[in-house]
Amino acid sequence: MPRFKWRGVTLDGIWQKGDSFALSSQHLDEQLFRRGIACTHSTQYSPWILRKSASYKQQINLFSRLEVLLHAGVRLPDSWLLVAQHTSNSYLQEYVYMVGIHLQKGTNLYDALMKNSCPFNTMTIALLQVGYESGKLADTTYAIAQYLTTLQSFYKNMRHALYMPLITFIFVLLLIIGIFVYVIPYLLGLFASFNTQLPPSTALLIRISTYMRSWYSIGIMIGSIGISSIIRYCIYYFPYCKHYWDATMIHTPWMGIIIKEWYIASIMRALGTLIESNMTVSQALIIIQPMIHNHTILHEWVRVTQLVEAGSSLTDALASTQHDIFESDLIAMVAVGEESNKLADFLYKIAAIYHERLINRLNRISSLMQPMAIIILGLVVMILIIAVYMPIIQMAHHIQ
Numbered sequence: 001m002p003r004f005k006w007r008g009v010t011l012d013g014i015w016q017k018g019d020s021f022a023l024s025s026q027h028l029d030e031q032l033f034r035r036g037i038a039c040t041h042s043t044q045y046s047p048w049i050l051r052k053s054a055s056y057k058q059q060i061n062l063f064s065r066l067e068v069l070l071h072a073g074v075r076l077p078d079s080w081l082l083v084a085q086h087t088s089n090s091y092l093q094e095y096v097y098m099v100g101i102h103l104q105k106g107t108n109l110y111d112a113l114m115k116n117s118c119p120f121n122t123m124t125i126a127l128l129q130v131g132y133e134s135g136k137l138a139d140t141t142y143a144i145a146q147y148l149t150t151l152q153s154f155y156k157n158m159r160h161a162l163y164m165p166l167i168t169f170i171f172v173l174l175l176i177i178g179i180f181v182y183v184i185p186y187l188l189g190l191f192a193s194f195n196t197q198l199p200p201s202t203a204l205l206i207r208i209s210t211y212m213r214s215w216y217s218i219g220i221m222i223g224s225i226g227i228s229s230i231i232r233y234c235i236y237y238f239p240y241c242k243h244y245w246d247a248t249m250i251h252t253p254w255m256g257i258i259i260k261e262w263y264i265a266s267i268m269r270a271l272g273t274l275i276e277s278n279m280t281v282s283q284a285l286i287i288i289q290p291m292i293h294n295h296t297i298l299h300e301w302v303r304v305t306q307l308v309e310a311g312s313s314l315t316d317a318l319a320s321t322q323h324d325i326f327e328s329d330l331i332a333m334v335a336v337g338e339e340s341n342k343l344a345d346f347l348y349k350i351a352a353i354y355h356e357r358l359i360n361r362l363n364r365i366s367s368l369m370q371p372m373a374i375i376i377l378g379l380v381v382m383i384l385i386i387a388v389y390m391p392i393i394q395m396a397h398h399i400q
Contacts, residue, residue: 002021002022002023002024002044003019003020003021003022003044003045003046003090003094004019004020004021004022004025004028004042004043004044004045005017005018005019005042005043005045006018006019006020006028006032006039006041006042006043007039007040007041007042008032008037008038008039008040008041009037009038009040010036010037010038011036016037018088019045019090020032020088020090020093021090021091021093021094021097025042025044028042029042031085034085034086035085035086053091053119054089054091054092054119055089056148056149056151056152056155057152058087058088058089058092059092059119059120059124059148060145060148060149060152061087062083062087062092062096063141063142063144063145063148064141064142064145065082065083065086066079066080066083066141067138067141067142067145069082069083070137070138070141071138076103076109076137077100077101077103077104078100079100080096080097080099080100080103081097081100081101081104083096084096084097084100091119092119095116095117095118095119098112098115098116099112099113099115102115108132109128109129109132109137110125110128110129110132113125113128121291122287122288122290122291123147123270123273123274123287123288123291124144124147124148126274126279126287127140127143127144127147127273127274127277128140128141128144130274130277130278130279131143131277134277134278140277143273143276143277147269147270147273150269151266151269154265154266154355157355157359158358158359158362161359161362161363161365161366162362162366164366164370165365165366165369165370165373168369168370168373168374169369169373171373172373172374172376172377175377176377176380177212179380179384180205180208180209180212181209181212181213183384184205184206184209184384185209185213188206198390199387199390201383201386201387201390202387202390204387205383205384205387239295242295243295243296246294246295246296246297247295247296249294250294250296250297254365257361258358258361258362259294259297260297260325261354261357261358261361262358263292263294263297264325264326264330264350264351264354265351265354265355265358266291266351267288267291267292267301268330268347268348268350268351268354269347269348269351269355270284270288270291271284271285271288271347272343272344272345272346272347272348272351273344274287274288275343275344275347276344281308281314281343282305282308282309285301285304285305285308286305288301289301289302289305296325297325300321300322300325300326303317303320303321304317304318304320304321305317307320313338314334314338314343315331315334315335315338318330318331318334319331330350330354333346333349333350334346334347334350
């Protein structure tokens, strides 16, 4: 479909520019005019790489507008077409527009959503299908917007918890590399002028610096990248490798706990949203399966699904899992939710608890990693100072 780069001016005299999907230049002018923008210049282009994704913020705006239009009584096809006119992401704009076109032709919502590469996750599609079949699509779009808002907040908190230690370690690593590659070579001439045997620490630093500046280190770095790419390829394309890798990660100290809490917070929130939309527990468990990418957790989740389909309660099914994925406090809260007929509310509480646990754990790791990085940097600087001054001190003793 055609895409245009455009430039225009608003009613307030503010110049704006962007790129949008449109059937033609006239269609683009109409879209921008509805947004209060007068197009002054537009150019059709074909992107080399089209980013086929949409941020949570863009999806939240999309479903919030859909909810308003549907509650106002606007027909479903017209709602999608109207929302497409106010979508800034060109890929999402084209996708939403095509969904509206398919709906106008009489296609049901699920088929219309799956006609093209869908930017929505499995959970969103399932909720849209449930809302469409139950006749409560307006309420469902509101629930989707709330769900995506929660996910956006969740990922934002995780990024904030991980950014600082990551930036600190990258800075320390680059600084250490700079010392060995650029600083120590300038001292080689000074050491050579001493005409004395260098201390072992100084000789070791010189050997490390020489090695890091040689082609061998570059070859090892390229080889490491190649081996990492091969390992990643095997994990992605070979189920046995993927299963072994997931099992290793889930049993790794610290990392395994983080992975389990991540998935529990995500799937419990999704399960609560689906059950709140009047979906049966077994149907909700099946829909959530594609959201789980860790084979170890997925295997246990499939087992839970099978037990629930066989007539077992969700509490008993969760209690029968292995690898200590579902803890006793979680199972107890699920049991209370089932007995009180408020399962969705308790699942939301479980998701909130594990979300908070995960963020606190990441914050603790962050608070430990930053001083560790500073300590490592201090040790490197101390070793460097000692290695530089030891030959000078030895030379002073020889002179005496």
